Amino acid sequence: MGLEDLNHNFLTGALEDLVKWGRYRSVWPNTFGLACCAIEMMGTGAANFDLARFGMEVFRASPRQADLMIVAGRVSQKMAPVLRQVYDQMMEPKWVISMGVCASSGGMFNNYAIVQGVDQVVPVDVYAPGCPPGPETLIHAILTLHEKIRTGEITRRRHQTGAGAGIELGDTGRSARVALASTGGRAGDDTPEKQRA
Amino acid sequence: MTPTELSDQSPPQPSAASWVGAAETSEGRQELVEREETDPLELLRERGAVLRLPEGFVVDPGDVDIESPEDETMIINLGPQHPSTHGVLRVMVELDGETVLRTKPVIGYLHTGMEKTGEDLMYVQGGTNVTRMDYLSPFFNECVFSMAVEQLLGIEIPERATWIRMLMLELNRISSHVLFLATNGLDMGATSMMIYGWRERELLLAFFERVTGLRMNHNYVRPGGVAADLPDGWRDDVADIIEVLPGRLDEFDSLFTNQPIWRQRSEGIGVITREQAVALAATGPILRSTGVPWDLRADMPYLAYDQVEFDVITGTVGDVFDRYAVRLNEIRESIRIVHQILERMPNGDYRTQDSKVTPPPRGRIDESMEALIHHFKLFTEGFKVPAGEVYVAIESPRGELGCYLVSDGGAKPYRLHIRGPSFANLQCLPVMMRGGLIADGIAVISSLDPVLGDVDR
Amino acid sequence: MTDAGPTDGEAPAPEPEPEPERHAGALVTRSRGQEVLHPTLDTYLDTITALWDEGFDMCVDVTAADYLERPPRDLPPDIAPERFELVANLLAMDPPRRVRVRLQVPEAAPVVPSIWERYPGVEAYEREVYDMFGIRFEGHPDLTRILMPEDWEGHPLRKDYPIGRVPVQFKAAPPTR
Numbered sequence: 001m002g003l004e005d006l007n008h009n010f011l012t013g014a015l016e017d018l019v020k021w022g023r024y025r026s027v028w029p030n031t032f033g034l035a036c037c038a039i040e041m042m043g044t045g046a047a048n049f050d051l052a053r054f055g056m057e058v059f060r061a062s063p064r065q066a067d068l069m070i071v072a073g074r075v076s077q078k079m080a081p082v083l084r085q086v087y088d089q090m091m092e093p094k095w096v097i098s099m100g101v102c103a104s105s106g107g108m109f110n111n112y113a114i115v116q117g118v119d120q121v122v123p124v125d126v127y128a129p130g131c132p133p134g135p136e137t138l139i140h141a142i143l144t145l146h147e148k149i150r151t152g153e154i155t156r157r158r159h160q161t162g163a164g165a166g167i168e169l170g171d172t173g174r175s176a177r178v179a180l181a182s183t184g185g186r187a188g189d190d191t192p193e194k195q196r197a
Numbered sequence: 198m199t200p201t202e203l204s205d206q207s208p209p210q211p212s213a214a215s216w217v218g219a220a221e222t223s224e225g226r227q228e229l230v231e232r233e234e235t236d237p238l239e240l241l242r243e244r245g246a247v248l249r250l251p252e253g254f255v256v257d258p259g260d261v262d263i264e265s266p267e268d269e270t271m272i273i274n275l276g277p278q279h280p281s282t283h284g285v286l287r288v289m290v291e292l293d294g295e296t297v298l299r300t301k302p303v304i305g306y307l308h309t310g311m312e313k314t315g316e317d318l319m320y321v322q323g324g325t326n327v328t329r330m331d332y333l334s335p336f337f338n339e340c341v342f343s344m345a346v347e348q349l350l351g352i353e354i355p356e357r358a359t360w361i362r363m364l365m366l367e368l369n370r371i372s373s374h375v376l377f378l379a380t381n382g383l384d385m386g387a388t389s390m391m392i393y394g395w396r397e398r399e400l401l402l403a404f405f406e407r408v409t410g411l412r413m414n415h416n417y418v419r420p421g422g423v424a425a426d427l428p429d430g431w432r433d434d435v436a437d438i439i440e441v442l443p444g445r446l447d448e449f450d451s452l453f454t455n456q457p458i459w460r461q462r463s464e465g466i467g468v469i470t471r472e473q474a475v476a477l478a479a480t481g482p483i484l485r486s487t488g489v490p491w492d493l494r495a496d497m498p499y500l501a502y503d504q505v506e507f508d509v510i511t512g513t514v515g516d517v518f519d520r521y522a523v524r525l526n527e528i529r530e531s532i533r534i535v536h537q538i539l540e541r542m543p544n545g546d547y548r549t550q551d552s553k554v555t556p557p558p559r560g561r562i563d564e565s566m567e568a569l570i571h572h573f574k575l576f577t578e579g580f581k582v583p584a585g586e587v588y589v590a591i592e593s594p595r596g597e598l599g600c601y602l603v604s605d606g607g608a609k610p611y612r613l614h615i616r617g618p619s620f621a622n623l624q625c626l627p628v629m630m631r632g633g634l635i636a637d638g639i640a641v642i643s644s645l646d647p648v649l650g651d652v653d654r
Numbered sequence: 655m656t657d658a659g660p661t662d663g664e665a666p667a668p669e670p671e672p673e674p675e676r677h678a679g680a681l682v683t684r685s686r687g688q689e690v691l692h693p694t695l696d697t698y699l700d701t702i703t704a705l706w707d708e709g710f711d712m713c714v715d716v717t718a719a720d721y722l723e724r725p726p727r728d729l730p731p732d733i734a735p736e737r738f739e740l741v742a743n744l745l746a747m748d749p750p751r752r753v754r755v756r757l758q759v760p761e762a763a764p765v766v767p768s769i770w771e772r773y774p775g776v777e778a779y780e781r782e783v784y785d786m787f788g789i790r791f792e793g794h795p796d797l798t799r800i801l802m803p804e805d806w807e808g809h810p811l812r813k814d815y816p817i818g819r820v821p822v823q824f825k826a827a828p829p830t831r
Contacts, residue, residue: 031280035307035650036332036413038284039376043402046395061280076653078803079277079285079306086278108325112810112818113310113802132413305801312786313810313817348686475711475747478775489747496750584726587686588743588754590714597714601741605725612719616743621714624778653801 016152023067023093024149026055027142030066032086034073037100040132041072049135054142063089068145069122070138074102075115087122095149097141098124101131270298275638277306283380283642284649288626295634300627304620307653315613319579320346323610324416327600330615331651332414333376336362336369337593338615339418344499345589345602346420349582352554357545358422359500364435364538365408365417366500366591367531371442372401373594374524374531377646378449381521384643385462390452397445400438407434421555422548435539439532446528453521463517467629467641470515477628478621481596482527483645486512486519493592505537517644524594524646554580579608586612595619595646617651678704680755681730690754692733695766698757702742702769710744710753713769716779717741718759718787722813737761738789742769742776759789768793786811 033041045051045059060066063086075083087096098118101107104127106116118124125148128141276287285306291299315326327342328335340362347354379394402412407428409415417424453459469479471487484491492509494502510526512519548555556575557568584606590599596618603612622645629645630638675682680693680701693701719739721727729735738759745752759766768791770777780791781800788809791797798804808815 032278034285036329039332039413042391043395043398046399047392048396048399059280061278074307074309076306076308077806078308082277082285082306106820109309109311109314110817110819110822111310111314112816113308113313116820134412305799305803308801310810310817317817351686476774478712478714478773480712480714491747496747497752585685585728586690586719586741587688588715588752590752597745599715599743601715601717601743603719603725605723611723611725614715614717614719616715616717620778620782621775624775 020150020152024146027068027095027146027149028058028060028066029056029068029070030063030086030090031059031061032069032071032083034071034075034079035102037072037103037132040135041070041099041138044135044138049139051139051142054139054146056142063087064091066090067093068095068097070097070099071103071118071122071124072099072132074100074107074109075118075121076113077115080115080121083118084121095125095145096122097126097128097138097145099128099130099138099141100133101129104129107131277303283647286623286642286647286649286652288638288642290630290635290638292635295636297630297633297635297638300630300638302623302626304623304649304652307649309650309654311654312613312615316610319608320420320582320610321575321579323613324419325414327613327615328414328416329650330617330654331593331595331598331619331648333373333648334369334594335414336365336418337591337598339416340366340500341589341591341593341598341600341615342602342613343418343420344591345587345600346582348587348589349585349602349604350420350554350580351583352421352549352551354422354549355546356501356543358547358549360538360542361423361427361547362418363500363502363505364427364535364542365405365423367534367538368401368404368435368438370531370594371528371535372398374528375401377524377594378453378521381643381646382453385459385640387452387456387459390449393445393449393452397442400441404431404434404438407431419548421551422546424548426547432539435535439535439539442532443529446525450525453525460518462637462640463521463644465514466517466633466637467644468514468516469625469629473628474515474625477624479596479625480621481592481594481618482520482523483515483596483622483625485510486523487515488513493590493597497590499589499591504541505534507531507534517640520644520646527594581606581608582610588616590616593618595648595651596622598651615651615654617654619645619647619649619651623647623652677753678708681733683728683730685728685754688752688754690756692730692756692758694733695757695759698755699767699769701755702744702772705744705753705755706772708746709748710746712745712747713742713773713776713779714745715741715743716769716776716783718783718789718811720787720811720813733758738764738787740766740783740789764789766791770794785809788812 033039043049045057051057063069067090069087069090071083087094096118098104102109102114103118104124106114108131110116115121126141126145128137130137133141271292273290273292274287275290277285287303287306289301289303290297309329311326311330315323318326323342323346324339327338330338375394375397379391379398382388382390382394405415406412408431409417409424469483469487471484471489474484474487475489480491488511490509490511493499494507495509507530510523510530512523552571556572557565561568562572582604584604586601586603588599588601590597592598597616598618599616601612601614601616602610605611626641626645629641633641677689677691678701679697680691683690683692691701718741720737721735721739722737727735736758738761740757740759742755742757743752744755757766764787766789768776768780770780770791770793777795778800780794781797783789784791784797785799785801786809799806802810
C-alpha cells in the first residue's frame with residue numbers, strides 16, 4: 001500500500017516520486033505464458049531483447065511475489081477461473097498487460113472455446129497487439145506501462161472511476177483514498193480508458 | 198473420498214522391483230510376482246500408473262488424519278500455471294512422501310476449438326489456423342495440412358517448392374530442438390542454457406522473418422507450394438547460420454554432458470521401454486530414445502527426403518538423458534540435411550501453376566480479365582477440393598504429426614483433424630514418473646517436450 | 655455408394671459379381687491410394703484384433719466425424735451410412751504401412767467397444783472423441799471429458815453445435831467493454 005494520510009509538502013512530494021520510481025524500475029512479471037505469445041515473451045527476456053535492463057528479468061512463478069501479469073496467449077474457458085485466481089493472489093499494486101490479440105480480444109479464435117478478451121476476467125492496463133507481438137512490441141507495451149506508473153496516471157484514474165486497488169497516496173487533490181473493490185469488481189467496466197488495476 | 202479410501206483401491210508400491218512377497222486377499226494368500234517378470238503391456242493395463250480421479254477432486258483439510266502417515270498418500274496438483282515453461286499442463290500427482298506413485302495429466306487449458314474453426318475457414322486460410330497448434334514448429338503444421346489438401350486435390354507441386362519446404366522444415370526442426378535444450382536446461386537448473394538457446398533461435402527467427410515476413414506462425418506453406426519465393430541472398434544467410442551452429446552445439450553438449458549434476462538428474466530417470474512406448478502410441482524422439490529406429494522421414498519418406506542422406510538417431514535406455522541426446526544429434530543431422538539442400542536446391546516455380554488453385558501473379562491482374570476473376574474467386578470463395586478423405590503424416594520434432602481431412606467438395610474442410618504428437622506422448626508421463634521422485638517428475642515433463650497447443654488444439 | 659457389379663446390357667449372360675475385397679474381415683475401399691477398412695459394429699473388435707495380429711502395433715489416431723450434413727461419402731455397398739463415423743488409424747512398422755478403419759456409429763445409440771485393451775495409447779483419444787462427439791466407449795477405464803471443463807454441456811465438434819462466434823462491432827460505436 002502507499003503512503004497514508006500524508007499532507008504533501010516539499011519533502012513528501014519527492015518521497016512519492018521515489019516510491020513510483022521504485023515501482024516502475026523493478027516490475028516483476030508473473031509467468032503467465034499460455035501459448036505462442038509465451039515464446040515471444042521468453043525471447044524478450046533472453047539476451048537479444050533483454051528485459052533485465054528494465055529490472056524485469058526475474059519472472060516470478062509465485063503470484064504473491066509478482067507485480068505484473070503478462071497474459072501471453074489465448075485464454076480458454078477452462079483456464080479463465082485459473083487466470084482470475086492467480087490475479088487475485090497478486091499483491092497490490094499490480095498491473096496487467098494483455099499480450100497478443102488472443103488475450104486482448106479473442107484474436108482469430110472467435111469461437112466457443114476462447115474467452116474473447118481477458119478483460120472479461122481481469123482489468124487490463126495495456127494491450128499489446130500482434131500475433132504474436134514481436135519482442136519490440138512487447139517492450140513498447142512494457143515501457144508504456146512504466147510511463148503510466150511513473151506519472152501516476154494509473155492511480156489518478158483509479159480515483160476517478162472509484163474502483164480497483166486500494167492505493168492510497170494521500171490527499172494532494174489529485175488522488176485520494178479509494179475503497180478496495182470486491183473481487184467481483186469492475187472487470188468489464190465500460191469506460192473508454194480501461195485504466196484500473 | 199479421503200486418501201485412506203484411495204489407498205485401499207490398489208496398493209501402490211514405491212520401489213518397483215524390490216518388494217516381493219505375498220498379499221492377504223479375500224481369496225486367501227497370494228504370491229506376488231516380481232515386477233520385472235510381468236509383461237510390460239500387462240503392467241500398462243493395470244491401473245497402476247494412471248491416476249483416475251475427477252479433475253475437481255479436492256480433499257477437505259479437516260478430513261485428513263495427520264496422526265497416521267504410514268500408509269497414506271497425498272495428492273497434489275502441479276500446474277496449470279507453473280514455472281516449467283511447457284505451457285498450461287496440469288498434473289495431479291499421488292505422492293508417498295517424495296515418491297510419485299500415480300499421476301494424471303489434465304489438459305484442456307489451452308483448448309482453442311481449432312478443429313471447429315478449421316471447418317469455417319477456406320483452404321488458403323487454413324494454414325493460419327493449424328500453424329498455431331504446435332507453435333514451436335509452425336511450418337510442420339502448415340506442411341501436413343497442405344500435403345493433405347494436395348492429396349485430395351490430386352496435384353503435384355513443383356520440385357523447388359518441395360525443396361523450399363524441406364529447407365524450412367529442417368530449420369524449424371533445429372529451432373524447435375534448440376528451444377527444447379533451452380527449456381530443458383532451465384527446468385533442470387542450467388539457467389544459462391535458456392539464454393544461449395534463445396541466441397541461436399534468434400538467428401533462425403531472423404531468417405524466417407526474411408523469408409516469410411513473420412518470426413512465428415508464418416502461414417508460409419500453403420496448398421500448392423509456398424507463399425513466396427526465397428529472397429535473394431538466402432544462401433548466404435543459411436550458410437552463416439549452419440556455420441555457426443555446430444560449434445555452439447558442441448558448447449551445449451559440454452555444458453550438459455560434462456556436468457555431473459545434470460547427468461545424475463537425467464540418467465536412469467523416466468525410463469520407458471520400447472513396448473510401452475509403442476503401446477502408448479509415442480512417436481518421435483521418445484520412441485527413438487527407447488531404441489526403435491522409426492522416423493517417418495526415413496521409413497515412409499515424403500517431400501524429397503528419400504533424396505537426401507541422414508541418419509536416424511536412436512537411444513538405448515529410454516531415459517531423460519537419451520531423449521536429450523537424441524534431440525541434440527537430430528540437430529546435427531538436420532544441419533547435414535540443410536547442407537545438402539543448399540547444394541541441390543533446384544530452380545523453378547515455388548508453387549503450382551494450376552490456376553484453379555494458385556492465384557495469378559499480381560502483375561497479370563492488370564492485364565488479363567481472367568486473371569482478375571481467378572484472383573477474386575480464389576480469395577473470396579476459395580478453391581474447391583473434391584470430396585474424399587485422407588490421412589497424411591510427417592515427422593515433426595515431437596513425433597508423428599498427422600492430418601485427417603474430410604472434404605465434401607466445397608471450399609472449406611468438412612472435418613479437419615490434426616493428430617498432434619504431444620497428445621499421445623503425454624500419455625507416457627504416468628509411466629515415466631512412476632516410482633521416481635517429484636523433482637525427477639519435472640525432468641521427465643521437460644524431456645517429453647510437450648507443446649500444449651498441440652495437445653489441446 | 656458405388657456399384658460393385660459390372661453393367662453390361664449387351665451380353666446375354668451377366669458375369670457373376672466379383673467378391674468384394676476384404677481385409678481382416680472388413681470391406682476395403684481405397685481413398686487417394688490409402689487403404690480403408692469398413693467393419694460393422696459387431697465385427698469392429700475382431701477386425702482390430704486381426705490387424706494387431708498382422709503386425710499393426712501402433713494405433714496412432716482415433717477420431718470421429720459427424721456426417722449430419724450428408725456430404726458425399728465413399729462407402730462399400732453393404733455398409734449403411736450413419737451419422738457418426740469413428741476413424742482409427744493404425745500403423746505397422748515392419749514393413750512400414752498404414753491402414754485406416756472407419757466404423758459407422760448410429761446417432762440413436764452412439765456406443766462403441768473400446769480398443770484400449772489392445773492399444774493402451776488410445777485412452778486419451780477415445781476420451782477426446784467422447785468429449786467432442788458424445789460417442790461412448792464400452793470398456794474404457796476413465797471416460798470423462800478431457801478438453802472441455804468436466805461440467806460442460808454439449809459436444810462441440812458435432813455439426814449442430816454452434817461455433818459460438820461473438821458478434822464483433824466494426825463501427826465507431828462506444829465500446830461495450
